[in-house]
Amino acid sequence: MTTWSQRITRSRVWRSFFRHGWPDNPLDRSLVMTTNIFFHLHPVKVSRASLKATYSFGLGILATILFGILAITGTLIMFYYVPSTERAYEDIIFLQTKVPYGQLMRNMHRWAAHGMVLVVVLHMVRVFYTGAYKPPREFNWIVGVILLLLTLGASFTGYLLPWDQLSYWAITVGTNIAGYAPFIGPDLRMMLLGGVEVGQNALTRFYALHIMVIPGALLLLISLHIWRVRKDGGLAAQRKAEDSLNIVGEETL
Template identity: 60%
Template structure:
């Protein structure tokens, strides 16, 4: 048998084993090694550490407030994309679009309210999460950097809420943003310039609506997603969640 015939036959013989090994790329080890390898080898599970301290699993410690804020963010992205199918950032059309979404589109009123209530809830939950972090002293070393990332996340969440508020272009939205941008103009020295930059002009009109729309659907969600990524990465790097001093040596 020639060398090349042999190797082709050989590959055919080993095909099932090779296919299996291309999926499962390791030998079976002890159950603990197996568990660890499963976590390392899977990109989704890889986000979790192989071992966590038992304190991190106590629901009463975190109250799940950070995770709930994160899930709300995901709901907002998803429902926001769906709302975008029905919305035009134009002073002529925006209000009518929102009314159509409520009264014409099937389940549109549900979609709108899911987006609206999740936004209110995310502001409240991110704030409560910050209170929990403060209460458990989790802002102290080595987690100061993650606290700062958290503050940035809260500010971005508030800006997301503020920019979204203008989009329905109803009386509430118009006057809320008029008042909000007037407050910004009271900043010493740069106030008027900041207001002009915010509104793209001197009054709340088409340019302001477009600016708020772009910030709301693209710029701020992207910043939030990056910050959430850094926030979660820091939790891993800081040795998992904080715990009471009495449990630090465990």
């Protein structure tokens, strides 16, 4: 007699979505893991210690989720924002006061940006504290450092876009500081602003960096970073002696 689970998993609808039967046997359980893009992000075997929520506090995943929220809310804001010194400020006021859910979108974008900076820094502290930068993970630490710089770069470039007094003077001060860097300072300042002071050229450049260059680089490097975690055998949680006999994915679980 066929059970209900067998009837479901033999149906054409089920087969068109999933490439495995009901996960009630070792073969189908492993197929669930290897044919699902999200489960496949995990290595085949992980140590129990790395599964403890207090090991990583999920900070890397949280940073990835915040990046996703920023991409979605940022795209929605782009429908109303024109990067022109004549229009930018008014567009933001219009977004906040007239567009349905406009204020919510802007606030979500702003808070997610602050949150991402905080979470990425905490994630780096966690990685350092647990010694997860040691071999073979040095490469991923370097990728992480670039991710931190890109996250700060996204915050800095986004700050100018509302084109209010706060943004204008913050970017004036920020780019002046960059101008004092040894050797490259003045050229760097000129390259960022596209002129000698904060104006239309600076707004155009910051906009291009903020909506295309930095998010594109972040997307690429976050993918590389997470793929590298998997290839390095998952999180670097220490395996205790008895834990090594207790690998999740083997018969013990």
